[in-house]
Amino acid sequence: MSVAAVRTVTLTVNGTERTARTEVRTLLSDFLRNALGLTGTHVGCEEGICGSCTVLLEGVPVRACLMLAVQAEGARVETVEGLAQNGELTGLQSAMRDEHGLQCGFCTPGILMSLTAAEREGLSEEETTGQVLAGHRCRCTGYAGIRAAVARRRKESEATP
Amino acid sequence: MGQGPGQAGPADTRERCRPVKPPVFEYMAPRTVEETVRVLGAAETAGGAVPLAGGQSLMPLLNRRRVRPSLLVDLNRVADLDTLIVGERTVRIGALTRLRTLEAHGPLRTALPVLHDTVRLVAHPQVRSRATLGGSLCHADPAAELPTLALALGARLRLASAGGARTETADEFFAAGGTSRLPGELLTEVEFPVPEGFRFHFEEIPRHAHGGFPLVGVCVGVRRDAAGTVTHARIAAAGAADHPLRLTEAERALTGRQLGAPDGVARDVLDAATAQASPPSDLHGSGAFRTALLRTALRRAVTTLNGQETA
Numbered sequence: 196m197s198v199a200a201v202r203t204v205t206l207t208v209n210g211t212e213r214t215a216r217t218e219v220r221t222l223l224s225d226f227l228r229n230a231l232g233l234t235g236t237h238v239g240c241e242e243g244i245c246g247s248c249t250v251l252l253e254g255v256p257v258r259a260c261l262m263l264a265v266q267a268e269g270a271r272v273e274t275v276e277g278l279a280q281n282g283e284l285t286g287l288q289s290a291m292r293d294e295h296g297l298q299c300g301f302c303t304p305g306i307l308m309s310l311t312a313a314e315r316e317g318l319s320e321e322e323t324t325g326q327v328l329a330g331h332r333c334r335c336t337g338y339a340g341i342r343a344a345v346a347r348r349r350k351e352s353e354a355t356p
Numbered sequence: 357m358g359q360g361p362g363q364a365g366p367a368d369t370r371e372r373c374r375p376v377k378p379p380v381f382e383y384m385a386p387r388t389v390e391e392t393v394r395v396l397g398a399a400e401t402a403g404g405a406v407p408l409a410g411g412q413s414l415m416p417l418l419n420r421r422r423v424r425p426s427l428l429v430d431l432n433r434v435a436d437l438d439t440l441i442v443g444e445r446t447v448r449i450g451a452l453t454r455l456r457t458l459e460a461h462g463p464l465r466t467a468l469p470v471l472h473d474t475v476r477l478v479a480h481p482q483v484r485s486r487a488t489l490g491g492s493l494c495h496a497d498p499a500a501e502l503p504t505l506a507l508a509l510g511a512r513l514r515l516a517s518a519g520g521a522r523t524e525t526a527d528e529f530f531a532a533g534g535t536s537r538l539p540g541e542l543l544t545e546v547e548f549p550v551p552e553g554f555r556f557h558f559e560e561i562p563r564h565a566h567g568g569f570p571l572v573g574v575c576v577g578v579r580r581d582a583a584g585t586v587t588h589a590r591i592a593a594a595g596a597a598d599h600p601l602r603l604t605e606a607e608r609a610l611t612g613r614q615l616g617a618p619d620g621v622a623r624d625v626l627d628a629a630t631a632q633a634s635p636p637s638d639l640h641g642s643g644a645f646r647t648a649l650l651r652t653a654l655r656r657a658v659t660t661l662n663g664q665e666t667a
């Protein structure tokens with residue numbers, strides 16, 4: 196049995212620099228949840244399929260279950276905990292609530308991160324509900340509420356540019 | 357997420373439940389190609405150094421402990437592995453170039469529109485943000501789009517090792533299951549010829565609406581003369597065998613024909629394709645079903661190309 200290699204990892208999570216020691220084989224998803232206590236990032240399949248672990252790495256959606264924590268050394272990571280500010284939901288989060296875009300909520304953190312990035316990048320509604328949502332499995336909603344939330348958000352941001 | 361047997365249980369719960377799933381390995385992140393091939397060469401002869409690119413195929417395998425490398429060599433901090441040069445006659449793409457970058461690259465889209473369109477068929481944006489061209493080619497899944505595209509376009513692959521460098525054609529690289537990459541070798545660059553006068557189209561039959569490996573896919577390229585007769589054809593298929601498959605017989609059958617023959621795509625072109633194919637059976641469909649889908653995909657691809665003007 197070989198000895199587990201350990202490293203110190205420093206990264207910026209939701210604007211705050213965080214440091215922890217971890218085995219090199221620790222997944223970024225597990226590092227966020229267990230070393231940093233940020234359990235908003237959910238873990239489902241650990242195969243890249245379900246999308247519940249999706250976080251933003253340098254602003255871009257990635258599967259946290261398919262990266263090692265050591266690979267995020269020096270990087271900027273955003274998780275669902277970084278969205279609401281002082282208890283105030285983002286427009287997307289409100290739209291998801293108002294349109295019943297979630298039931299059990301297991302898939303929701305990952306979906307919110309992908310949709311947040313899509314909004315920042317200015318992706319079209321078609322691209323967002325097609326390509327982007329296809330990267331997430333939701334076993335509850337049938338996606339209707341999530342699509343409605345995307346549409347509502349779009350209307351709102353058109354009204355107040 | 358339970359604690360492994362024999363582990364001492366510290367008081368802090370966060371410390372106690374350590375749900376690290378990949379097996380134990382050493383990790384290093386070299387900065388140069390020279391250092392990478394030196395490490396790969398030294399460790400691979402000792403058994404078990406594996407390069408880590410986007411991780412979108414390797415990490416699931418590690419999470420399930422289907423591979424147990426002694427050393428993971430992370431390519432993500434190696435300099436100069438993600439260059440992208442769009443030239444007049446060739447496009448050269450560094451192995452570590454992410455699919456997201458390929459998708460967004462304007463000049464590349466102009467030079468090789470089929471590459472842009474095919475990349476968008478691969479997985480989802482959240483996977484394409486990490487997945488690399490080199491990783492997809494080295495993983496060489498028989499149903500993957502990019503190895504098939506590399507075959508159809510006649511790509512050339514640059515491999516580096518501690519002993520030097522060599523170039524393989526896609527035909528050589530994907531000749532059998534897996535690839536012809538030798539232990540200790542690093543794929544550094546892929547060169548795509550810009551096919552003058554050709555039109556290419558990638559058609560796939562997906563398992564579901566967006567993303568994920570297709571049931572079958574086919575990439576067809578044709579060059580036609582002024583009368584619309586095919587003078588050159590390039591055809592390769594995904595999901596049609598236990599490796600990405602160049603359909604040379606179908607290429608021959610298509611050459612010398614008009615794409616828009618009154619009876620659609622000539623039956624013998626489809627027959628030539630299916631004669632060369634030996635698709636696997638699995639829970640998503642039988643080999644016979646996939647063979648039928650291959651004919652459909654090929655017919656659709658040729659019909660699409662017929663609708664486009666000759667280049």
Ligand SMILES: Cc1cc2nc3c(=O)[nH]c(=O)nc-3n(C[C@H](O)[C@H](O)[C@H](O)COP(=O)(O)OP(=O)(O)OC[C@H]3O[C@@H](n4cnc5c(N)ncnc54)[C@H](O)[C@@H]3O)c2cc1C
Nearest residue numbers: 243409410411412413414479487488491492500543568569
């Ligand atoms: C949810 C999901 C859906 C997917 N859907 C599709 C799909 O529809 N179509 C498709 O084609 N693929 C799909 N994939 C696979 C994805 O495209 C992979 O990322 C790709 O096959 C491997 O690229 P990578 O950069 O992630 O390589 P890695 O996973 O890092 O590596 C793959 C293999 O190649 C080796 N390797 C990587 N780079 C090099 C190099 N430069 N030199 C030598 N060896 C190297 C590694 O050692 C490893 O054995 C999907 C993946 C996921 C998670």
Ligand code: FES
Nearest residue numbers: 239240241246260
């Ligand atoms: S847990 Fe990462 S994609 Fe499912």
Ligand code: FES
Nearest residue numbers: 298300333334335
């Ligand atoms: S809300 Fe339950 S899985 Fe999406």
